[in-house]
Every structure is written in C-alpha cells, then in structure tokens.
Amino acid sequence: MEAEPEVPNPPDAAPHLVVALDDAVAVIGGFPVLAGASLSVVAGEIVLLRGPNGAGKTSLLRLCAGLLPIARGTGSIFGLDLATERELIRPRVGMLGHRNGLYSDLTVAENVAFWGSTVGATNDEVAAATARLGVDGRLQHVAVAQLSAGQRRRTALACLVARRAELWLLDEPHAGLDAAGRDELDAVLTQAVDSGATMLVASHELERAGSLAHRTVDVIAGQVHDGGNES
C-alpha cells in the first residue's frame, strides 16, 4: 500500500478546523440516517469515508453540505453552526453526489459558465476550469446530453472548480471514469487541496481513493468512527 500523503498542517501549528461534528444525528422520514457522527477535519485534509452501502456516507456528506438538518448533537463547518447557519455554509461548499447537477440541453461551456457565474467567476476562470478538467476545445461546445458518463463527471468537477468551493464533498468521484480520467481526477483533487481546499471523499475504491487521502474514517450503521483529529 502506498504511503499516505502528509497532512498540510505541521503538528505544532494550530489546525484550522473545517468540519467539526460531535455526536451528530440526522433523520429522514423518522429513520436516523446518521446515529452519532463525530468527525474533525482540518483545512487542507483529504479524508476518505469508508463503509458498506447504506452505512450513511452520503448522508454524512449531505449533512456537511447543509442539505440535511442536524436533529441532535452539534456540528459546524468553517466554524459556522450547521443548525442555524446553513445558508452561510452552502456557498463555501461544493458537492458532487451520485448525480452531476448539470443541465443536459446546455453545452459543457454553458454549464461551467452558469455555475461559475453564481459566484461571479470571470470568463478566464471558467475557461481555466474547463481546461483543467480536460473538457475544453471541441468538447466544450457539445451538449451535456451527448457526453459519456466520464465526460459528464469531469464537467461537474469543472463546475466545482469554477464555483471556487472551499470544502469539496465527493461521493464516488471515480465512478464512470476511465483510467486516464481517474488519473486526471486525482491530479485535480491534489491540485485543489494544494490550493487550499479540503475534501471529504466517500468511495468504495479504497486503493485509489486511499492513496489520495491523508486518513480514512469508517462509517458504519450511521455512526462515524474518527480516530484522527479529535480535539
């Protein structure tokens, strides 16, 4: 197994906590999808979430994105309370779930430009985002409906880059990508972290995602076991 990358913060520096969950519970339709999640993630970290299907990995990402209300326990993202300040958290978070959040009738360039425009991204930033994900050139003028699954995934990631997300929440980001696409994705994720982004990655591809991650956290039956950065 490859050596895990070094966490950006040196041990003696005060780490800037991006995700701080303490016994967080989230409920959907009366069913607790998270039944006590405790997790701390510092700035610049890539944390791999590992667990079987239905364990609560996606729910944990949705909670961190402010899409799921916190029913019990406490949680904050960038120091902002998940119970009361979700509207302030969301603009700083980018989530790539099972679906890509793209408009199939628009071209690649139009999709990236739309999502970039929501944060006031310039044309240059949008062009840089499409180039970085390899969806520039001829491809940028193609409607998303005509793209392969991997190309759509890369377009969705380009939208995240254009949106300048600080916390990336990625759910099976390698799904649908060919070998070259996976290598490109890993390079993009590494580059984003080098630029200051923090990432939570839920994946079943433990070897590939594990080689990117600084540490791995187990999600089992709605509970999160984090032995990493507990304060």
Place this chain on the structure above:
Amino acid sequence: MSRWQIARLIAGKDLRIERRSKVLTNQVLPFAGVTMVMFAFALDASNVLERVAPGLIWLATLFSLLVLVQRSFAIESDDGALDALRVAGIDPVAIYWGKSLALALQLAVLEVVLLIAAVVLYGAKVPLGGIVLLVITLLTATCGLACVGTLYGGLTAGFTGRETLLPLLVLPVVAPVLIGATRAVESALGTDGVALSEGWPWIGLLAVFAVAFGAGGALAFGPLIEEAT
C-alpha cells in the same frame, strides 16, 4: 451578485434550455392548438364558440401551464441541479423570481398564439378599443399564473407522482385567474355586448393575485424546496 442578477441568470439559463430543446414550440404550442381544435369540435354550434372563446383561451392556457411547469422543474431535478443550486447557496427568492420570469415569457408567447387561434378558429373579433385592456389582462394574468406555477412546481419537484399531484394543487388555486381573466377578455372583445368598462375591476383582482403570489411565493419558495427535495 445581487438577487436580481441571479434571477436574470436563472431566467436566461431556462430560456436558453427552452431554445435548445424547443419544448414550447414543438410540444406545448401544438398541444394548446390541438386543445383549441378539440374545443371547437365539442362546441360546434352557431355563435357558441365566439361567445365562449375567452374562457377557452384561458382553459387551454391553464392546461399548457401544467406542461410548462413540469418541464421547468424537470430540468432541475433530472440530474440533481436543484440540489446543486441549494448547495451553491443561491438565494431561493432569486431562483423563484428567475424561474417565474422565464415561465411568464413562455406563457406570454403561448397566450398570443392562443388568441390568434381563437380569432381564426372561433371567429373571435378584437376591437381596437379593447386592445389596452386585453394587453393588461394578458400581463397580469401571466404574472399570476407564472408565480403560482413556479411555487407549486418547486413544491412537487421532489415528489414521486408529481405529474399527477401538480394539476391537483395548481388548478384550484388558479381558479380566480381563470374567472378574472375570462371576464376581462370578454369585456376587451365585447363578447355578448359586455361593456369595456366592466373589465377593469377584474384587472384589479388579477393584479392582487399576481402581487400576492409574487411576494408570498418568494417567501415560501425557499422553505418549500428545503422540505420537498
């Protein structure tokens, strides 16, 4: 970006998608046209069609509104874009206004086509003196319908069976628009000798409806899509 800029961005995106997919021109307008023809078959008696033409225009508009609203939110829910809009922290009021604006523009095109169809198929006449009332009726009714459609489209976007739920929710709510717009257009067209002046009070009803749903819908839209998606 300001709320209005985001709303324009959303409306521009919706209209661009419409221009590409041509759902309005290739599906909704033919559907509305067929509806008008079917009305003509059902009410094929001397003078009846001309008398009921204003009501039939608005009935066809309401049926077509349902198709447009479902399309407007299908593009958001097909690939999780509505969730993405929420995660991006985009102001729900701006989403509401933007989608309402795009819907209103499409409805306006539809209503003009339906009016022309009523003239051609039903023999309705548009007197010059009634044009101002007619235009204001179209504007106010369109705003009200677009606001209601967007509000309930957002509410049902996350539900399975939204195709059947949407008409059940929307049609009773827009009954005042159907009544007010029909009476106002009857006055504008002088149907059955109704005086022009009798149409203006109905404009008041349509305006109040549009303002109420424009403001109330903007406030309710955010919490509704939070619960629905």
